[in-house]
Amino acid sequence: MPPTPDATAPGVAVPAREVPDRGRADACPGALRLHPADDGALARIRLPGGLLTERQALALAEAAEALGDGQLETTSRGNVQLRGLAAQCGADLAERLRAVGLLPSETHERVRNIVASPAAGLDGTPSADVQSWVRELDARLCASDWAAGLSGKFLFALDDGRGDVAALDADVTLIAGSPSGARGAAADRTSAGDRPAVLRLGRADHGHPVEAGQEVTAVLAAARAFLDALRTSGRKAWHLREVPDLLPAGPVPLPAFAGAAPVLGVLPGGLSVGLRFGRASAAQWRALVAASGAATAATTAAATTAMTAAPGSAAVGATTGGLRLTPWRGVVLPGASADRLPALAEAGFRTGPGSPWERxxxxxxxxxxxxxxxxxxxxxxxxxxxxxxxxxxxxxxxxxxxxxxxxxxxxxxxxxxxxxxxxxxxxxxxxxxxxxxxxxxxxxxxxxxxxxxxxxxxxxxxxxxx
Missing domain, CATH: 3.30.413.10 (Sulfite Reductase Hemoprotein, domain 1)
Structure with a gap:
């Protein structure tokens, strides 16, 4: 893939924004662009990597009750939708989202479509820190003027090497370590960083190797190269898969990815639960926050004890607290303990595998x-x-x-x-x-x-x- 300047690097001049003409309007809804439906307006709030703090999750539950039908929908990209909204509630919703950091950019809010391996670091499989990649990619997307030219449908995937979100056929997929389509092969790695990451463009069966430390830069460069190639060729597309010949495939062969969702129930580092059709009431949402909050409180207490025992030291451990929404309309709760499962099952969540409701x-x-x-x-x-x-x-x-x-x-x-x-x-x-x-x-x-x-x-x- 030809190198493309990093628009967020110091000293790089950014040309004026230019949005490609795709022949018809990109009507993808957002947090600011509400979509009219028969049951009221719909808002789609982008959650890069499906990551939510407890405060943000509670703010969404409160918005659903105050402005909508009291329900929250998770999407196949780990985002959240609010339905039954009044058409004139846009300013109120934006203010609520902005107050908790869910609207960092009004010009780029619809292009923050990022999915990431939701069980990374929590299920015993060696994995890269994809959550750090998520945060860096989101920040740099919002800081890149050219990125506003991407469609609201354009998708980034950050896979920790297990092949779960790589199977979603995103427009640009970053696969950490040694790409593997099966858990068994992924588990054979001694570490996620022992081999270079690979960048996959659309549905290509070969990828580009990525230098360590340049992973997010490579992802951004690929997205920009796609926009540049559209302008140069005069072609119209929202997705890379629509124009597979537009950018060259790489030299690294890729396997068929398994695409398995996290197993429901107890993970070594937290809990995984499912939602029926991705829908949850505000009350159910608060039950998730309660389970997540218990994990945060326990971790904070443990960290305080450790620091008291060894002044000046920092507690080191798995990331806990918060919620990770999955592209399979489930929720992973890092650090939550097994004793929270009965309450979550009582609240109506699916807490074990083997049900016809799976997938x-x-x-x-x-x-x-x-x-x-x-x-x-x-x-x-x-x-x-x-x-x-x-x-x-x-x-x-x-x-x-x-x-x-x-x-x-x-x-x-x-x-x-x-x-x-x-x-x-x-x-x-x-x-x-x-x-x-x-x-x-x-x-x-x-x-x-x-x-x-x-x-x-x-x-x-x-x-x-x-």
Whole structure:
């Protein structure tokens, strides 16, 4: 990839901002650009790396109750959406977000799309400090005038080497250490930094090696090179995958990435829980904050004791406290202890693997979206609850990369908003039932079913291994 000057380096002149013409408006919603929906306005708040402090999480819960429908939605990019907002509440929402550091840049707020390995440093797998990369990338994006030319759909992924977020086919993916598509291979590394990081552009099967210490600079350079190449060629695109020949692939072969979400339940360094369709009430959100706050309090007490015992020393340990929202619509709580799980389960969170709800998603559907042909979330919930027996013994995340139950996504219309990447079961509303298809590189034949037949058809499709 040809070198591109780092726009945030000292002494580098930044040309005037120039946004490429993509032929149609980028209507991606944001925190300042609210999207009108049938159930009120929608705001999407970018959370780079899915990272939230307890104070920020509480501010979002308070905003959902005061300004919206009292619900918070997590997205496939680890962001948060508020729905049912009054059209005139934009200034109030912006003030609330700004007060807790969730709106660091009004000109760049929609381009802060960064996902990162949510279990990095918490599950015993050797990993890079991707949270530091997240913070550096976010700060430098907001400081780069040219970056405002990126689409609100452009995605950065920072993978700690396990291959989880690398499987999301982001526009620019940084993979730490030795890229691995399976946990077993990743666990063989003695350290995440023993081999160079690799930069993947779009869906390329080869990447560019990255010099240690230049990881974020390389990510920014790739994004800028994409914008520059669009302007030079006169082509129109939001994503690198739309123009795979625009930037050269690198010399490093890449594996097929597994894309496994963190296992639900207890991690060596915290807890992992799931949300049904990524939705949580403000009360549920506060239960997450309570579990996170307990971890922070325990760590603070331990650090104080250590520093008292050894004056002048600094406590060293895993990062604790706060929340990490995952691209699989779950939440990781660093440092939270196992004794918090019963309260989280009581609050309605999924706290263990093996449920049909694993990797099950759905679009908004009726009544929130006028384009939908069905109340897909209600129909999907009934099918998933009915499928508990049908999927017995099929693990949604089998170890070693062995295929388990495929992801499944319900859509109310042909747009299929929020569907997963890779191979997945597509359940599409038809107005008189649903069409079930195993989608992916080589789609299998579809079957049309009634609502009553859907649970069995979906369970069968999710068992597909070919």
């Amino acid at each position: 099950a998603t759905a679009c908004t559907g009726l009544p929130g979206c006028a384009k939908s042909l069905a109340d897909v979330r209600a129909d999907a919930a009934r099918a998933l609850d009915a499928a508990a027996g049908a999927l017995a013994g099929v693990s949604a995340e089998a170890p070693g990369g062995v295929p388990g139950a495929l992801p499944v996504h319900w859509s109310g219309c042909e747009r299929r908003c929020g569907h997963p990447a890779g191979r997945w079961v597509d359940v599409l509303a038809t107005g008189h039932g649903y069409r079930v298809t195993v989608n992916g590189p080589a789609p299998l034949a579809s079957v049309d079913v009634s609502n009553e037949e859907m649970a069995e058809a979906v369970a069968e499709a999710r068992r597909t291994t070919k």
